[in-house]
Amino acid sequence: MRICIIGFGSVGQGVAQVFNMKRDRIKQDYDLDLQLVAVADSKGAVISEEGINPALLLETKQNTGRVSDYPEYGVNGVTGMDLLDTVEYDCLVEVTPTNICDGEPARSHMLKAMNTGRNVVTSNKGPLALGFTELRDTAQDNNVMFKYEASVGGAMPIINFAQETLSGCEIESIYGILNGTTNYILSRMAKEGSSYNQTLNEAQEMNIAETNPTQDVEGEDAACKVVILANSIMNMNVTYNDVMVKGISQITPESIQLAKKEGYLIKLIGEVSHDSLEVSPRLVNEGSPFAVEGTLNVATLKTDLADDVTVVGKGAGSIETASAILSDIISISKSMI
Amino acid sequence: MRLKLVLELLDVPGQLLDALNPIGRLGANIVAVIHQRDVKTERGTIPVQITIEGDEETLNKVLKMLETKGIQIIQVDGILRKEKITTILIGNIIDQDVKDTVNILNQLDGVRVADLDLKMSDHPEHSASKIIIEADYGRKKLVTSKIKEIGSNKGFLVINEV
Ligand SMILES: NC(=O)c1ccc[n+]([C@@H]2O[C@H](COP(=O)([O-])OP(=O)(O)OC[C@H]3O[C@@H](n4cnc5c(N)ncnc54)[C@H](OP(=O)(O)O)[C@@H]3O)[C@@H](O)[C@H]2O)c1
Numbered sequence A: 001m002r003i004c005i006i007g008f009g010s011v012g013q014g015v016a017q018v019f020n021m022k023r024d025r026i027k028q029d030y031d032l033d034l035q036l037v038a039v040a041d042s043k044g045a046v047i048s049e050e051g052i053n054p055a056l057l058l059e060t061k062q063n064t065g066r067v068s069d070y071p072e073y074g075v076n077g078v079t080g081m082d083l084l085d086t087v088e089y090d091c092l093v094e095v096t097p098t099n100i101c102d103g104e105p106a107r108s109h110m111l112k113a114m115n116t117g118r119n120v121v122t123s124n125k126g127p128l129a130l131g132f133t134e135l136r137d138t139a140q141d142n143n144v145m146f147k148y149e150a151s152v153g154g155a156m157p158i159i160n161f162a163q164e165t166l167s168g169c170e171i172e173s174i175y176g177i178l179n180g181t182t183n184y185i186l187s188r189m190a191k192e193g194s195s196y197n198q199t200l201n202e203a204q205e206m207n208i209a210e211t212n213p214t215q216d217v218e219g220e221d222a223a224c225k226v227v228i229l230a231n232s233i234m235n236m237n238v239t240y241n242d243v244m245v246k247g248i249s250q251i252t253p254e255s256i257q258l259a260k261k262e263g264y265l266i267k268l269i270g271e272v273s274h275d276s277l278e279v280s281p282r283l284v285n286e287g288s289p290f291a292v293e294g295t296l297n298v299a300t301l302k303t304d305l306a307d308d309v310t311v312v313g314k315g316a317g318s319i320e321t322a323s324a325i326l327s328d329i330i331s332i333s334k335s336m337i
Numbered sequence B: 001m002r003l004k005l006v007l008e009l010l011d012v013p014g015q016l017l018d019a020l021n022p023i024g025r026l027g028a029n030i031v032a033v034i035h036q037r038d039v040k041t042e043r044g045t046i047p048v049q050i051t052i053e054g055d056e057e058t059l060n061k062v063l064k065m066l067e068t069k070g071i072q073i074i075q076v077d078g079i080l081r082k083e084k085i086t087t088i089l090i091g092n093i094i095d096q097d098v099k100d101t102v103n104i105l106n107q108l109d110g111v112r113v114a115d116l117d118l119k120m121s122d123h124p125e126h127s128a129s130k131i132i133i134e135a136d137y138g139r140k141k142l143v144t145s146k147i148k149e150i151g152s153n154k155g156f157l158v159i160n161e162v
Helices: A010-030 A054-064 A080-086 A106-115 A125-141 A159-165 A180-192 A196-205 A220-232 A253-261 A318-336 B015-025 B056-068 B098-106 B140-154
Strands: A002-006 A035-040 A044-047 A074-076 A091-094 A119-122 A171-177 A264-273 A277-285 A296-303 A308-314 B002-009 B029-035 B046-053 B072-076 B082-091 B111-119 B127-136 B157-161
Touching: A002 A010, A002 A080, A010 A035, A010 A054, A010 A318, A035 A054, A035 A080, A044 A080, A080 A106, A091 A106, A091 A318, A106 A119, A106 A125, A119 A125, A119 A318, A125 A220, A159 A220, A159 A318, A180 A196, A180 A253, A180 A264, A180 A296, A220 A264, A220 A277, A253 A264, A253 B082, A253 B111, A253 B127, A277 B082, B002 B015, B002 B056, B015 B029, B015 B046, B015 B056, B056 B072, B082 B140, B098 B111, B098 B127, B098 B140, B127 B140, B140 B157
Parallel strands: A002 A035, A002 A091, A091 A119, A277 B157
Antiparallel strands: A035 A044, A044 A074, A171 A264, A171 A296, A264 A277, A296 A308, B002 B046, B002 B072, B029 B046, B082 B127, B082 B157, B111 B127
16 A cells, blocks of 8 residues: 655654554555655655655654655655645555644645545544544545544544444443543642642653643643544534533642542543533542543443443554554555455 | 332323333332322422332342433432532632532532532632532432533632543
């Protein structure tokens, strides 16, 4: 399968690394040859129909910060859209930054790929949270596959899990910790009794929180995931503005102490149910599946037949997120046979 | 074994049959039904006393079935069933008088504030209060949505149970 990656940051590089690690194994196990034919970052691209060497590309990006410095095949100034016009490929991996204002440039990249008959895999929440229906319908109209497991919970299996493993069950609601950064902050506050600001600073020093932490701490990132789950698993037709969002920046050590006295922890919980779409700090029992620490993500799906099913996993990380992208690519290749 | 339940039914035709029919289907015997249509609760519902018989597993199934059908069981063997609801509010507790919040909650039918704990913070506008509420079984949704409403009126951050 000829793959084109747009966006070569943490996740894009993770995908290249995973290709490098697993290419032979995947050829053996699935008779699938993963061929990287084009990669773009914000400054340029590299295009090669014979295939780009992932190890050399990673080295080049690390050394100069540009994929276009790849020997012989690099081209400066080529944009993602240019790439999609010129390259022959089978599947687009869209991993540019999440934009929750208009979903761009990812939205245009994905639509263009679909409209020209290509499959799309993404970890990008923005366009899915703003215009899920448009993307799903465009994929359907063009008879291509659209997979986005990595967009919710990174390596934590949830979308394909609900759609495939739990198929036949009706999913009545989903409750989950869908953001690793806030879970880290709240867990540390509970353990150390430290203030919110102090703990946020610590998380920033450890690169767990971003310099501008708004999307995470104000619940916006989790709200995007709530929308994706509502649309993809619960067949709702909702967008970002339908979610009631409250973040964690007002949580105080005193409130955590009060909760502890009653055997509760405070966690930022995303709720997807037919009654409510909500991201807010909630009380969870200390012994419950939601009592996970660090940057872990967790989600409980309430089903009619299987009762409650809970999944836990790493919500972020370069290789971890790439693992979900790889599994989407493999499942596309299976359906192409 | 026998179990004496008090169910709370709406005053509409068919409600009682709706509750009783599946009990027999699950294999429990209905020993007695006391249904006084003229006795109403404050909420306008009718309490119906039923006695059922069966093995423990069957009786548990019956309780679960009634719950999933949304039928409130308010008493089991003479003991009133209550739910405990915990909530934490963060905000300016002094200005926005928590006592008033407690009063609003106490005015709800079948709801009582059982405990209140306050913790002042260095920043008074971010003080925290914990409220523990005891409510008749099945009132949890109503109580939590009322608390949310109070929170948004008074500018409190509401932390409800999941
Ligand atoms: N990181 C995670 O663990 C994780 C987990 C789940 C989902 N996600 C999602 O996955 C996506 C990628 O995340 P990331 O962490 O890899 O982000 P990142 O490290 O910021 O990388 C973004 C990449 O996109 C490139 N880019 C930006 N604008 C572009 C444009 N207009 N055209 C082409 N390339 C462009 C950047 O180019 P330069 O290199 O030139 O700056 C960079 O290579 C995001 O949507 C994120 O929300 C991430």
